Amino acid sequence: MGERAMDRAHAGHAHAGTREYLKVGVMLFVLTVVEVAVIYLEALRPVLAPVLVGLSAWKFLLVASVFMHLKYDSRVYSGFFAVGVVLAILIALAVTAILA
Amino acid sequence: MATTTLERSFWQALPKPRARTGFWSWVTTVDHKRIGILYFWTALAFFLIGGVEALLIRLQLARPEQDLVAPDLFNQLFTMHATTMIFLAIMPLTAAFFNYFIPLLVGARDVAFPKLNALSYWMFLAGGIFLNSSWVLGGPSDAGWFGYPNYSLSEFNPGLGVDFWIIGLLLAGIGTLVSGFNFIVTILNMRAPGMSLMRMPMFAWATLVTSFLIVFSFPVITVALLLLLFDRVFGTVFFDVFSGADLTLYHHLFWVFGHPEVYIIVLPAMGIVSEVLPVFSRKPLFGYSVMVFSTMLIGFVGFGVWSHHLFTVGMGPVVNTIFSLATMIIAVPTGIKMFNWIGTLFGGRLRFTAAMLYSLGFLALFLIGGLTGVMLSAAPSNTQIHHTYFVVGHFHYVMIGGALFSLMSALHYWGPKMFGRMLDERLGKVAFWTLFVGFNLTFFPMNILGVMGMPRRIYTYSAGMGWDGLNATSTLGALIMAVSILITLYNLVTSLRNGERAPADPWDGRTLEWAIPSPAPEYNFARLPNVSSRDELWVRKHPQLAEGAAVAASAESDGPAEPIAMPGGSYMPLLVSLGLFIAGYGLLYSMPVFVGGIVLSLLGLIGWGFEGDNMRIIQPGGEQ
Amino acid sequence: MSHSSHAASMPAGAAAHGHEHHTSLGIPNHKLATWLFIASESMFFAALITTYMVFRYRSVVGPHPDEVVNIPLTTVSTFILLMSSLTMALGVSAAQRGESKAVGRFLLFTILGGIGFLVIQFYEWWHLAHHYGLTWNTNIFGSIFYILTGFHKAHVIFGMIWLAVLAVSAFRGTLRREHAVHVDVAGLYWHFVDVVWIVIFTVVFLLTEAGV
Numbered sequence: 001m002g003e004r005a006m007d008r009a010h011a012g013h014a015h016a017g018t019r020e021y022l023k024v025g026v027m028l029f030v031l032t033v034v035e036v037a038v039i040y041l042e043a044l045r046p047v048l049a050p051v052l053v054g055l056s057a058w059k060f061l062l063v064a065s066v067f068m069h070l071k072y073d074s075r076v077y078s079g080f081f082a083v084g085v086v087l088a089i090l091i092a093l094a095v096t097a098i099l100a
Numbered sequence: 101m102a103t104t105t106l107e108r109s110f111w112q113a114l115p116k117p118r119a120r121t122g123f124w125s126w127v128t129t130v131d132h133k134r135i136g137i138l139y140f141w142t143a144l145a146f147f148l149i150g151g152v153e154a155l156l157i158r159l160q161l162a163r164p165e166q167d168l169v170a171p172d173l174f175n176q177l178f179t180m181h182a183t184t185m186i187f188l189a190i191m192p193l194t195a196a197f198f199n200y201f202i203p204l205l206v207g208a209r210d211v212a213f214p215k216l217n218a219l220s221y222w223m224f225l226a227g228g229i230f231l232n233s234s235w236v237l238g239g240p241s242d243a244g245w246f247g248y249p250n251y252s253l254s255e256f257n258p259g260l261g262v263d264f265w266i267i268g269l270l271l272a273g274i275g276t277l278v279s280g281f282n283f284i285v286t287i288l289n290m291r292a293p294g295m296s297l298m299r300m301p302m303f304a305w306a307t308l309v310t311s312f313l314i315v316f317s318f319p320v321i322t323v324a325l326l327l328l329l330f331d332r333v334f335g336t337v338f339f340d341v342f343s344g345a346d347l348t349l350y351h352h353l354f355w356v357f358g359h360p361e362v363y364i365i366v367l368p369a370m371g372i373v374s375e376v377l378p379v380f381s382r383k384p385l386f387g388y389s390v391m392v393f394s395t396m397l398i399g400f401v402g403f404g405v406w407s408h409h410l411f412t413v414g415m416g417p418v419v420n421t422i423f424s425l426a427t428m429i430i431a432v433p434t435g436i437k438m439f440n441w442i443g444t445l446f447g448g449r450l451r452f453t454a455a456m457l458y459s460l461g462f463l464a465l466f467l468i469g470g471l472t473g474v475m476l477s478a479a480p481s482n483t484q485i486h487h488t489y490f491v492v493g494h495f496h497y498v499m500i501g502g503a504l505f506s507l508m509s510a511l512h513y514w515g516p517k518m519f520g521r522m523l524d525e526r527l528g529k530v531a532f533w534t535l536f537v538g539f540n541l542t543f544f545p546m547n548i549l550g551v552m553g554m555p556r557r558i559y560t561y562s563a564g565m566g567w568d569g570l571n572a573t574s575t576l577g578a579l580i581m582a583v584s585i586l587i588t589l590y591n592l593v594t595s596l597r598n599g600e601r602a603p604a605d606p607w608d609g610r611t612l613e614w615a616i617p618s619p620a621p622e623y624n625f626a627r628l629p630n631v632s633s634r635d636e637l638w639v640r641k642h643p644q645l646a647e648g649a650a651v652a653a654s655a656e657s658d659g660p661a662e663p664i665a666m667p668g669g670s671y672m673p674l675l676v677s678l679g680l681f682i683a684g685y686g687l688l689y690s691m692p693v694f695v696g697g698i699v700l701s702l703l704g705l706i707g708w709g710f711e712g713d714n715m716r717i718i719q720p721g722g723e724q
Numbered sequence: 725m726s727h728s729s730h731a732a733s734m735p736a737g738a739a740a741h742g743h744e745h746h747t748s749l750g751i752p753n754h755k756l757a758t759w760l761f762i763a764s765e766s767m768f769f770a771a772l773i774t775t776y777m778v779f780r781y782r783s784v785v786g787p788h789p790d791e792v793v794n795i796p797l798t799t800v801s802t803f804i805l806l807m808s809s810l811t812m813a814l815g816v817s818a819a820q821r822g823e824s825k826a827v828g829r830f831l832l833f834t835i836l837g838g839i840g841f842l843v844i845q846f847y848e849w850w851h852l853a854h855h856y857g858l859t860w861n862t863n864i865f866g867s868i869f870y871i872l873t874g875f876h877k878a879h880v881i882f883g884m885i886w887l888a889v890l891a892v893s894a895f896r897g898t899l900r901r902e903h904a905v906h907v908d909v910a911g912l913y914w915h916f917v918d919v920v921w922i923v924i925f926t927v928v929f930l931l932t933e934a935g936v
Contacts, residue, residue: 018814025810029803035926036799039934049936056926059806060919067813067915074751076288077759084763087316087403088770095352096777098407098419212753281760289747289756315760319768327775327871336860336867338775343864344782353771706889 016066024066031059114707116714117669128669130214133620135221136200137518142221143192146228150184151585153177155578158542162575164563174559175242176261180232182245183265186365187272188228190499193507194368195224195276198283198307200518204613204620205301207292207629212285214667215708220279222677227272230684234264241265244557246358247328249339249350254332260688266329267684273318273325274680280314283307292612293659294631298392301611301634302385305392306371309399313360313367316403321357324350333687348413355406363402366498367395369466369506370437373459376513377441379607380456381448384635387440394433394440401430411482420479427477434470438463453607454528458509461536465501469494472547487557490550496543508535508588515592516602520619523599527591534584541577545570610638623666626720628659661720668714675704758909762916769920772875773927776868780932783863787856789932794848801844802925805880808837809918812887816911819894822901828894831887831907834914838884845877869928876924879917886910 035055038044044051065071070078117128126134157177160169169177199217203210211217234240241261243252252262287300287308328350330336337343339350378385385391407415407423441463450456472494476482485491508531516522549570554561561567602618612629613620615637633639679701686694747753780789815830849870852858860870890910893899899907 016813016817018817021810021813021817024813025807028806028810032799032802032806035930036795039795039930045934048934049931052926052930052934052936056922056930059922063809063915063919063922067809067918068912074749076749076751076756080759080763081766084316084766088766091320091356091403091767092770092774092777095349095356095774098352098415099346099349099778213757277764281757281764284760285753285757289749289751289753291748295748315764316767319764320771323768323771323775330860330867330871334860336871337864338779338867340864342784344779344784345864346778346782349775349778353775356771702885709889 016069016072020066024062027062028059031055031062110710112710112712114711116711117671119669125669127674128218128671130210130218130667130669130673131622132199132203132211132214132217133518133622133624135217136196136198138221139192139196139199139224140518142225142228143189143196146184146188146232147190147193148585149232150181150189151582153181153184155582157181158575158578160559161561161571163572164561164565164568166560169559171559172239172242175557176240178557179242179244179265180235180240183231183241183269184228185499186245186361187269188224188231190365190503190507191276192224194310194365194503195220195279197303197372197507197510197514198279198368200620201514201613202283202286202304202307203290204517204616204624205304205611206287206290207295207612207625207631208286208290209624209628209664209666211282212290213282215670215673216278216282218670218673219676220275220282222674223275223278223680224272226677226681226684227268227270227275230271230681231264231268234261234268237264246354247325248354249328249331249347250341252328252332253339263329263332263688266325266332267687270322270325270329271677271680271684273322275677276314277318280311280318283311284315287311292625292629292631294629298389299631299634299636302374302388302391302395303368303371305395306367306374309395310364310367313364313399313402317357317360317364320353324353324357327353348410351410351413352406355409356403358409359406360399360402362495362498363398365503366466367398369462369503370395372506372510372513373441373462375611376455376459376509377444378635379513379609380451380453380459381445382451382608383444383448384610384638385440386443386446387436388634390436391440394436397433398430401426401433405430408477408479408482411479412486417479424477424479428474431470431474431477438467438470452529453512454523454525454532455509455513455607457529457532458505458512461532462502462505462509465497465505465539469497469501472497485550487555488550489546489554489556492556493543493546493550496546500539500543505535508532511588511592513607514613516606517613517618517620519596520602521595521599522602522606523595524591527587531584531587531591534587535581538577538580538582538584542574542581543577545574545577549574605637608641610635612636615640621720623664623718623720625659626664627661630657630659663717663719665715665717668716670708670711670714672704672708672711676701676708679704752905754905754909755912758912762912765916765920769875769923772868772872773923776872776928779864779868781865783865785863787858787862787865789865789869789928790935792852792856792858793929793932794851795929795933797844797848798925798929801841801848802921804837804840804844805918805921808834808841809915811837812911812914816904816907819899819904819907820901822904824894824897824899827899827907828891831891831894835884835887835891838880838887842877842880845873849873872924872928876917876920879920883910883914883917887914 035052038051038055039048064081070081117124119125119128126138129135129138156169157174160166160174199211202208231240238260241247241252241257241264243257243262243265247262247265250256287304291297291300327336327338331338331340337345339345339347341347374385374391405423405427407419408427411420411423452460472490476485476491476494512523512528549567552566552570554565554567561571604617605614606618607614612625612631615629616625629636639645679697679699681697682700683694683697686692686697749756811830811833815827815834818826818830852869858866858869860867887910890899890907893903894907
């Protein structure tokens, strides 16, 4: 079991290159500009909340998957982080909903 | 963090602790077994303090209209009794067994981060002393173990009692969180060859799930306590109703932590019982994989039930129904476990040792705790018995009938391994029966009192309510429990001094901790075991069993007997927690002291990163 | 006892990282612990953000969030923090290649990014206090605004101290390839602080400006 996991960890050692980091940097910049732009677009007003949440989730996932290399690393890390974030979101939504 | 990056640096030139025995060897130790023993004795001391507080409460309530204890002091007593028992007695007692036995059970030579482990202990001690120092520094908090605002705000609760309570819990909480990370990494990453997750003893599983609960729930109470602290110390208005605050936000944050906390206490108890019953039934644990799954399910669902503590605040029928149902669902995996324990006993060759009796006591009493819990989970009936002695009866059946009985079981079962001496079985059995009788006399009447309408947390009551007899019985029971605890203490002290020397495997055990001498040597395993079975030691002792051949082969392939590098001691964990301890007083009395404390602990952290590991090479067998 | 000897002078690395080579999951202990810490911190910030969501419009006296958020300024500081994450990522990959000096340079850029972020954020605090009279005692929005952003700042500052310690080692050339995991975990922490800011930026600033 240990051996197998070790092989996977070694095989997955191909981390992102400088090019991919720069690409993500540019994406983050563009997404931030889009985020700020959409709040001044009257046409988007009715769907603004989901759009903003979506854009921010996109940035979140970009940083987590590439900069924090979850895309390349052991699934164990992604699993723990996902459990923490999902639990955090569920509890935050529940408490906010109950107290709203 | 960057260990060894600056070689021959200032930090590495600092003196390293060298003592192998005596005071400084204990203060600087990073050995998980020594830390476990420190946890044990410290938690025992706090347990006695909490016990005296409980006795004072019971004496005051023994008869109606007494004034043995003043109302204010009464409130401080129940606040400190609960806080002490939960955070400074039961949790650290389970931590004592985590520390000593998790590396042994999974076949490791220490935890993943020995120095962090020492930090956990010192933070627990710092928090405990800080909290209890309020007794002599103006009086402790009287706001209950939950500290609900607005009663806990400065306006209604002037003085420093609540501040001591908050900071004490924050300090101890750091230690708990750190040990949560440490044990998850240890269990997942430090297992012996062949020790797959599904071969781990149940206690390791219980510790793993408990540690996850700690890691995900403690940050939430940290936030709740910090908001309260900022309101009290810096004048923020989080819980100021006139500024528009909703006090129930604190209730939610507290119980998002508080309910997982119940499982943080109960899951290790279940783990202990799952170790003890198979050994004294001479049978493998019944339904192992279902037990593992049930443990995970309890941990998971335990995060979705917090609002059942708030049925009466007016959340509305929909929310109440959801949380009622979620709470009832927890009874399912718990019931499964109950049946599996009975299945383990069924047809076994039972030996009624003291450890076994305590575990059997757990089964009976925890069942009552669970069933009264199901009664409370129904929102309509909860409204009737909320804030009555029924609730007090219920959770003491869980906390004592569940947690304390299993910890007593662990003491008698694992004590010989920890201390190298057998405990007196006869005294152990006497103490068990005394505790069993005393406990039921104390807490069963409370269930009835609650249904009769006696509210919790009242310092006295009028005669003629029909409560007198039951309260007197309850106090009598508390005194009997005290006698039992004294018998156990006498047993512990005399046995450690004159008891029979414990052999490696006194109970004909099934798991790895019994494969090594008692007490365990510093390096635990001279040769790291190669594990091929869930009951590894058992099948090694009985190679005629079906999988015997494979087991014998794996025993042949145990790790080599070679010199072992073990981490030596360090002053830094103590320094870091001392800094935070001082900073705690500074926050309340003087800002320069606060800054000084923080600087001291930062220096400790940097020294920690750069001092190196102080490794020692040990030749196994060379020390015998 | 005579068989045991102190080995403080052992070759560094061999002893210190001996346990890293054989782990049951095949992943380093440090990194596993860091991810658990990050998962735990998610709950910490979730509790603070929940407090913000519940309390943001409950103040009885102003100023209210929609009167004070400064989108242009915060956008700039957000951009700086995002870019500091980029230099951090580049620093980690330099560490994995064993290029000590490059690691030092990237860490320095990252710390400068952190300083830039903090300068703008503290200016915003000062601005809110002096032009709107908003302090953490003013109203319940002020309380949670300063506490939420304050705890985030505290995380940024702690991260900068951590990175500075590593940068010193890197410039001295003592941060060798086998220590890459130390840069790696510091990087994870830094990116996490960035990720938290992405959420705060949306919840506290953008959604407020959008009137949601």
